[in-house]
Amino acid sequence: MSDSESAPPAGSEGSAAPPGPAQRIAAGYAFTGAALDLGALLWDGACHAEAPVRIPLSVLSRHGLVAGATGTGKTKTLQLIAEQLSARGVPVFLADVKGDLSGIARPGQDDDRVRRRAAEVGQEWAPAGFPAEFFALGGLGHGIPVRATVTSFGPVLLAKVLQLNQTQEQSLGLVFHYADTKGLELVDLKDLRAVVAFLTSDEGRAELKNIGGLSGATAGVILRALTAFEAQGMADFFGEPEFDTADFLRTAPDGRGVVSVLELPAVQDRPRLFSTFLMWLLADLFHDLPEVGDLDKPKLVFFFDEAHLLFDDASKAFLDSITQTVRLIRSKGVGVFFVTQTPKDVPGDVLAQLGNRVQHALRAFTPDDEKALKATVRTFPRSAYDLEELLTGLGTGEAVVTVLGETGAPTPVAAVRLRAPESRMGPVDAAELDRAVGGSALHGRYAQAVDRESAYERLSAARPERAAPASRPAAAEGEPSLVEQVVSSGMFRSLARSVGTQLGREITRSLFGTARRRR
Numbered sequence: 284m285s286d287s288e289s290a291p292p293a294g295s296e297g298s299a300a301p302p303g304p305a306q307r308i309a310a311g312y313a314f315t316g317a318a319l320d321l322g323a324l325l326w327d328g329a330c331h332a333e334a335p336v337r338i339p340l341s342v343l344s345r346h347g348l349v350a351g352a353t354g355t356g357k358t359k360t361l362q363l364i365a366e367q368l369s370a371r372g373v374p375v376f377l378a379d380v381k382g383d384l385s386g387i388a389r390p391g392q393d394d395d396r397v398r399r400r401a402a403e404v405g406q407e408w409a410p411a412g413f414p415a416e417f418f419a420l421g422g423l424g425h426g427i428p429v430r431a432t433v434t435s436f437g438p439v440l441l442a443k444v445l446q447l448n449q450t451q452e453q454s455l456g457l458v459f460h461y462a463d464t465k466g467l468e469l470v471d472l473k474d475l476r477a478v479v480a481f482l483t484s485d486e487g488r489a490e491l492k493n494i495g496g497l498s499g500a501t502a503g504v505i506l507r508a509l510t511a512f513e514a515q516g517m518a519d520f521f522g523e524p525e526f527d528t529a530d531f532l533r534t535a536p537d538g539r540g541v542v543s544v545l546e547l548p549a550v551q552d553r554p555r556l557f558s559t560f561l562m563w564l565l566a567d568l569f570h571d572l573p574e575v576g577d578l579d580k581p582k583l584v585f586f587f588d589e590a591h592l593l594f595d596d597a598s599k600a601f602l603d604s605i606t607q608t609v610r611l612i613r614s615k616g617v618g619v620f621f622v623t624q625t626p627k628d629v630p631g632d633v634l635a636q637l638g639n640r641v642q643h644a645l646r647a648f649t650p651d652d653e654k655a656l657k658a659t660v661r662t663f664p665r666s667a668y669d670l671e672e673l674l675t676g677l678g679t680g681e682a683v684v685t686v687l688g689e690t691g692a693p694t695p696v697a698a699v700r701l702r703a704p705e706s707r708m709g710p711v712d713a714a715e716l717d718r719a720v721g722g723s724a725l726h727g728r729y730a731q732a733v734d735r736e737s738a739y740e741r742l743s744a745a746r747p748e749r750a751a752p753a754s755r756p757a758a759a760e761g762e763p764s765l766v767e768q769v770v771s772s773g774m775f776r777s778l779a780r781s782v783g784t785q786l787g788r789e790i791t792r793s794l795f796g797t798a799r800r801r802r
Contacts, residue, residue, distance in 0.1 A: 581617060
């Protein structure tokens with residue numbers, strides 16, 4: 284059927300059997316293996332409960348996109364998919380930007396709206412909570428602290444956080460390369476400041492003569508960016524104990540997958556920071572996990588919310604690394620779902636790798652909206668629906684879906700009324716969240732920050748009469764600054780020349796220049 288002959292699937296009336304075109308669409312979702320239930324087919328003004336739309340469990344490592352305008356139901360779709368993955372023993376990672384996904388740990392509330400939706404889509408709804416852990420970047424907010432060392436975070440990701448240009452990013456890469464080859468682990472930001480300061484000194488420049496120089500002007504920009512970054516309260520995100528992303532791959536004693544919820548409301552006004560940190564988590568998983576090939580079910584499904592923030596103002600090196608990560612991490616059993624408003628928010632090379640699509644309604648109020656709508660329609664296979672009309676007419680909790688079938692071929696485009704999540708559709712209160720965090724087995728491992736001896740502390744101990752306290756942002760007038768302390772320190776010069784240490788041999792860099800010492 285051509286686009287002009289299609290009928291928009293609005294309404295909620297059930298029907299005895301779907302007509303011919305709808306039957307052909309429904310047949311495309313009749314899988315034989317394990318699959319997640321998304322909802323029921325919509326066609327010609329009716330919701331057909333007898334025509335379920337599903338996604339095979341085995342193709343969730345082929346990645347996906349959940350898109351739609353604000354308020355169209357994207358968050359509930361994430362919750363619905365995460366619940367079913369957990370029930371089938373698959374661990375899930377959710378970025379909770381607005382704070383409304385914590386309810387996944389508690390049973391949902393039975394009410395008229397839920398019962399009506401369940402009846403429309405043929406769902407046997409029952410309230411259920413799912414095993415969940417709650418995390419917070421640097422401990423800012425309600426959750427187990429997630430930290431990274433500067434060495435592990437790497438120069439490409441850090442350059443994006445610091446808003447450095449390409450030249451400055453390359454210079455920062457030289458600093459990391461130098462630290463790696465000398466066995467100087469950069470635990471926190473003050474370690475990085477110390478190394479930058481040394482490399483711009485007369486003696487430090489000689490250290491870089493074989494790999495290129497670091498100009499004083501560029502170093503000054505980097506140091507000022509680090510100072511501003513710390514002044515915004517960002518230093519807590521870097522340090523130890525560093526989070527081990529293997530803790531996202533756990534199952535509960537009853538066999539259900541643990542849902543790891545990264546609570547981001549406390550940092551939602553710092554989108555560049557949290558989106559880049561999410562990419563570090565994903566890159567770290569890629570760095571550590573072994574190759575496993577195609578599996579019957581993924582080892583982890585990672586939902587990357589507010590994905591457009593990751594790509595905004597990204598350098599070519601950054602975008603290339605994202606593309607390569609998404610392409611290769613599938614073979615390690617990890618599925619990645621990007622969540623954003625329109626497919627055009629995602630670069631074409633990345634979008635081409637997202638085999639599963641759930642597109643909620645789009646609005647077309649302005650010429651730019653119209654352009655985005657037409658661009659979205661072009662990303663779908665040829666359809667029996669008039670997609671432009673359909674996408675602007677979908678109700679909340681309805682979506683256009685196409686996924687990869689069990690053979691790897693795309694399914695027909697289907698309009699779907701989605702099922703209702705069985706867990707609480709809303710946040711748990713702060714006190715309840717804090718109790719869950721305090722009772723976690725991971726709390727004792729990560730709760731307390733550790734400031735072990737590193738370059739800064741060793742230098743301070745060597746020159747106690749000149750060392751300023753770490754908590755003091757700047758030296759008082761007439762006192763030597765941190766830069767002066769570092770440059771003039773004989774211990775640092777000795778430390779910087781110690782080539783070939785065990786640590787130095789163990790640092791290897793992967794995509795994004797991320798690194799981790801072998802465990």
